[in-house]
Amino acid sequence: xxxxxxxxxxxxxxxxxxxxxxxxxxxxxxxxxxxxxxxxxxxxxxxxxxxxxxxxxxxxxxxxxxxxxxxxxxxxxxxxxxxxxxxxxxxxxxxxxxxxxxxxxxxxxxxxxxxxxxxxxxxxxxxxx
Amino acid sequence: xxxxxxxxxxxxxxxxxxxxxxxxxxxxxxxxxxxxxxxxxxxxxxxxxxxxxxxxxxxxxxxxxxxxxxxxxxxxxxxxxxxxxxxxxxxxxxxxxxxxxxxxxxxxxxxxxxxxxxxxxxxxxxxxx
Amino acid sequence: xxxxxxxxxxxxxxxxxxxxxxxxxxxxxxxxxxxxxxxxxxxxxxxxxxxxxxxxxxxxxxxxxxxxxxxxxxxxxxxxxxxxxxxxxxxxxxxxxxxxxxxxxxxxxxxxxxxxxxxxxxxxxxxxx
Amino acid sequence: xxxxxxxxxxxxxxxxxxxxxxxxxxxxxxxxxxxxxxxxxxxxxxxxxxxxxxxxxxxxxxxxxxxxxxxxxxxxxxxxxxxxxxxxxxxxxxxxxxxxxxxxxxxxxxxxxxxxxxxxxxxxxxxxx
DNA sequence: GTGGTCTAGACCACT
DNA sequence: GTGGTCTAGACCACA
Numbered sequence: 001x002x003x004x005x006x007x008x009x010x011x012x013x014x015x016x017x018x019x020x021x022x023x024x025x026x027x028x029x030x031x032x033x034x035x036x037x038x039x040x041x042x043x044x045x046x047x048x049x050x051x052x053x054x055x056x057x058x059x060x061x062x063x064x065x066x067x068x069x070x071x072x073x074x075x076x077x078x079x080x081x082x083x084x085x086x087x088x089x090x091x092x093x094x095x096x097x098x099x100x101x102x103x104x105x106x107x108x109x110x111x112x113x114x115x116x117x118x119x120x121x122x123x124x125x126x127x128x129x
Numbered sequence: 130x131x132x133x134x135x136x137x138x139x140x141x142x143x144x145x146x147x148x149x150x151x152x153x154x155x156x157x158x159x160x161x162x163x164x165x166x167x168x169x170x171x172x173x174x175x176x177x178x179x180x181x182x183x184x185x186x187x188x189x190x191x192x193x194x195x196x197x198x199x200x201x202x203x204x205x206x207x208x209x210x211x212x213x214x215x216x217x218x219x220x221x222x223x224x225x226x227x228x229x230x231x232x233x234x235x236x237x238x239x240x241x242x243x244x245x246x247x248x249x250x251x252x253x254x255x256x257x258x
Numbered sequence: 259x260x261x262x263x264x265x266x267x268x269x270x271x272x273x274x275x276x277x278x279x280x281x282x283x284x285x286x287x288x289x290x291x292x293x294x295x296x297x298x299x300x301x302x303x304x305x306x307x308x309x310x311x312x313x314x315x316x317x318x319x320x321x322x323x324x325x326x327x328x329x330x331x332x333x334x335x336x337x338x339x340x341x342x343x344x345x346x347x348x349x350x351x352x353x354x355x356x357x358x359x360x361x362x363x364x365x366x367x368x369x370x371x372x373x374x375x376x377x378x379x380x381x382x383x384x385x386x387x
Numbered sequence: 388x389x390x391x392x393x394x395x396x397x398x399x400x401x402x403x404x405x406x407x408x409x410x411x412x413x414x415x416x417x418x419x420x421x422x423x424x425x426x427x428x429x430x431x432x433x434x435x436x437x438x439x440x441x442x443x444x445x446x447x448x449x450x451x452x453x454x455x456x457x458x459x460x461x462x463x464x465x466x467x468x469x470x471x472x473x474x475x476x477x478x479x480x481x482x483x484x485x486x487x488x489x490x491x492x493x494x495x496x497x498x499x500x501x502x503x504x505x506x507x508x509x510x511x512x513x514x515x516x
Numbered sequence: 517g518t519g520g521t522c523t524a525g526a527c528c529a530c531t
Numbered sequence: 532g533t534g535g536t537c538t539a540g541a542c543c544a545c546a
Contacts, residue, residue: 011536018226025229038519048538053519061448064233068264070518070546081234083469088234094227095248097147101220103154104193105210109253116245119224124238135455140530177531269545276484283490306546322491339492346492352485353506355405358412359478362451363468367511374503377482382496398521425534435523440534457531457533518545524538531533 004045012047016055021064024075025123033075035065133174141176145184150193153204154252160206164194262303270305274313279322282333283381291333293323391432399434403442408451411462412510418464422452425460 002019004012023029035041038056042049056073059065062083066076081087102112131148133141152158164170167185171178185202188194191212195205210216231241260277262270281287293299296314300307314331317323320341324334339345360370389406391399410416422428425443429436443460446452449470453463468474489499 013536018229021233022225022229025232037517039517048540049519050539051537054536056519062233066265067519068546069269070544071264072518078233078235082473084234086469087230091227091230091234092244092248094223095245096151096251098220098223098227099245099248099252100147100150100154101216103252104150104191104207105213105216105220106207109249112249112253113242113245115221116224116228116242119221119228120238120242122225123228123232124241135458136453140456142530180531183530271545276487279487279491280483283487309546312545320491336491336493342492345488349485349488349492350502350506352481353503354409354509356478356481356485357503357506357510358405358409359474361412361510362408362449362465363471363474363478364465367507370511371500371503371507373479374482374486374500377479377486378496378499380483381486381490382499400521424532426532435525436534437524438522441521443534454534455531457529459533519543520545521541521543523541526536526538528536529534 002041002045004047013051013055013058016041016045016052017058017062020055020059021062024064024078027125029075031075031077035073035075037072131170131174133176142180142184142187145170145174145181146187146191149184149188150191153193153207156254158204160204162204164202164204166201260299260303262305271309271313271316274299274303274310275316275320278313278317279320282322282336285383287333289333289335293331293333295330389428389432391434400438400442400445403428403432403439404445404449407442407446408449411451411465414512416462418462420462422460422462 001023002016004015006012008015010018020029020035029035035056036044038049038052042052045052056065056067060067063076063078063081065073067073099112102115107115130152131145133144135141137144139147149158149164158164165173167178167181171181174181185194185196189196192205192207192210194202196202228241231244236244259281260274262273264270266273268276278287278293287293294302296307296310300310303310314323314325318325321334321336321339323331325331357370360373365373388410389403391402393399395402397405407416407422416422422443423431425436425439429439432439443452443454447454450463450465450468452460454460486499489502494502
């Protein structure tokens with residue numbers, strides 16, 4: 001379910017955040033679903049519980065999960081995501097960074113957009129409607 | 130020419146790398162153009178020379194600039210960019226990460242692609258061909 | 259009568275304490291009124307009886323309710339509230355905390371006081387005297 | 388400068404957050420002032436560096452301080468505070484909680500408001516204009 | 517059982 | 532020197 005890369009430059013807790021968000025985006029996990037407890041996931045991934053905890057706190061700040069006192073942690077309903085404006089601006093920045101890199105790698109505009117469209121297929125599937 | 134944000138989470142040397150690459154992508158700087166020396170740029174940006182040096186090393190590693198002994202540093206000809214495969218894979222990874230974030234922010238597939246296209250306008254302009 | 263938020267950071271038993279105190283402050287419940295038994299309330303709110311029990315213990319400690327052996331639990335007469343001095347000091351502390359936060363949010367002194375006055379309307383109504 | 392209460396129910400890192408915000412509200416610390424480094428403050432307060440770090444990260448999220456890579460941490464310019472709406476709602480909630488407690492302690496409306504005004508004197512002083 | 521807090525001590529990237 | 536990340540292991544409040 002989760003695959004961590006020890007050697008990667010992106011910290012472990014961020015990898016957990018990203019992968020959890022990916023699972024939600026793919027509808028593998030949905031509103032109300034229980035996520036593994038901090039201790040469970042930490043032993044599954046063979047990382048320190050604090051690391052998982054940090055990831056969960058970040059996910060909660062982003063409105064992806066919510067914790068019910070003593071009961072555990074669950075996928076949140078996706079209403080208005082917090083800090084939406086700042087996050088959208090950051091998104092555009094990263095988009096530009098990627099476009100620049102794509103051009104440096106010699107991709108043409110059409111090739112790049114085709115690549116984006118292919119990526120989209122995974123995250124926006126018709127069968128969700 | 131360069132605008133650094135000390136507050137930003139991205140390290141300064143990386144900001145220099147990105148902005149230099151952006152200038153090249155926009156054709157503001159072209160093959161053979163001389164780039165400022167480490168000392169010049171570091172005093173222009175009021176940053177530590179080591180920081181600029183680190184940025185230049187990274188740019189050279191990416192094939193964006195090249196140093197000619199005793200003559201200075203120049204924008205390189207864009208032939209086959211080094212490490213193309215790894216960089217392309219990384220590009221796709223980041224594309225996916227961004228798509229996931231876009232979906233979490235409530236964007237529809239079409240809105241996201243529209244955003245990408247708009248970003249492209251800046252980097253692939255007709256007048257270059 | 260009671261509205262609990264499982265998501266909230268404040269523990270459930272504290273929410274019960276606060277809401278019971280709010281009902282008394284609004285004169286919805288008055289001296290001598292019977293409050294639901296621990297079992298009743300716990301099944302009404304769908305929470306663990308221990309949680310309600312803990313709330314009632316706290317309310318009794320604060321002199322809000324009192325238990326009469328075999329007869330049940332009732333709203334207490336509001337005479338001298340216990341631990342008044344400590345609680346008053348704590349009140350002032352929290353007042354200061356809130357004022358600091360208000361200033362950080364950019365409120366002016368007058369705006370803040372106006373906000374306080376509006377809050378007061380709910381709790382000190384003329385019709386009680 | 389900072390006074391921590393080991394026994395208090397409020398966690399140490401939160402006490403640090405509150406006291407730093409209080410110093411800023413009182414204009415003891417102003418935009419651009421350097422705050423002690425994590426290590427400095429942790430040894431001053433005899434707490435673990437991680438605890439101070441957690442406090443600083445929370446302060447950064449609230450827009451109170453900002454870190455300049457490798458240079459240290461500084462009081463931020465107070466522009467639009469992040470999450471302003473949510474924080475304002477929380478402020479009103481806490482205001483109500485405090486008003487209820489005040490009434491339970493037997494304060495009259497006027498006494499309560501007088502108390503608030505006195506608290507304000509400390510945080511909104513005329514000499515700031 | 518759950519998550520939250522704290523300590524001690526280590527390593528790393530950035531400037 | 533700065534802050535950021537991670538580990539190991541402890542204690543506590545809540546349900």
